Amino acid sequence: MSVLKEFRDFAVKGNVIDLAVGVIIGSAFGKIVDSLVNDIVMPVISTLLGGHIDFTNLFVVLGHIPEGVPRTFDALKKAGVPIFAYGNFITISINFILLAFVIFQMVKLVNRVRILDLPSTPPVQEEVTLLREIRDSLKK
Numbered sequence: 001m002s003v004l005k006e007f008r009d010f011a012v013k014g015n016v017i018d019l020a021v022g023v024i025i026g027s028a029f030g031k032i033v034d035s036l037v038n039d040i041v042m043p044v045i046s047t048l049l050g051g052h053i054d055f056t057n058l059f060v061v062l063g064h065i066p067e068g069v070p071r072t073f074d075a076l077k078k079a080g081v082p083i084f085a086y087g088n089f090i091t092i093s094i095n096f097i098l099l100a101f102v103i104f105q106m107v108k109l110v111n112r113v114r115i116l117d118l119p120s121t122p123p124v125q126e127e128v129t130l131l132r133e134i135r136d137s138l139k140k
Helices: 002-011 014-048 073-079 086-117 126-139
Strands: none
Touching: 014 086
């Protein structure tokens, strides 16, 4: 029974609960960033590059394509054809950069709020300043 009690004590510690909440919120936030990249950013980038380019369908086939398999990313993946999917890599890289930037901004904001919440140091009294000067002059 002591193992169960130790496990319960571990599982209900604040840090473990905070970590679990962070993972859940991070997962949901990741889905939001995926949608932002795939549904908003990538269409704008592809339009700016001169057409309606779907980055996920930018790939180079590295193997033999069986007969009857369409030359699309999903069909080739299902058929097991080796593909150099550089367009998918571009999409995921942009996704990572946006996610890292947003998290950087959030941490920056939290640090700014923490600095504002720090208690200010009280001003040094004049007597203390005079005593320090006397001490320093006596040391010389």
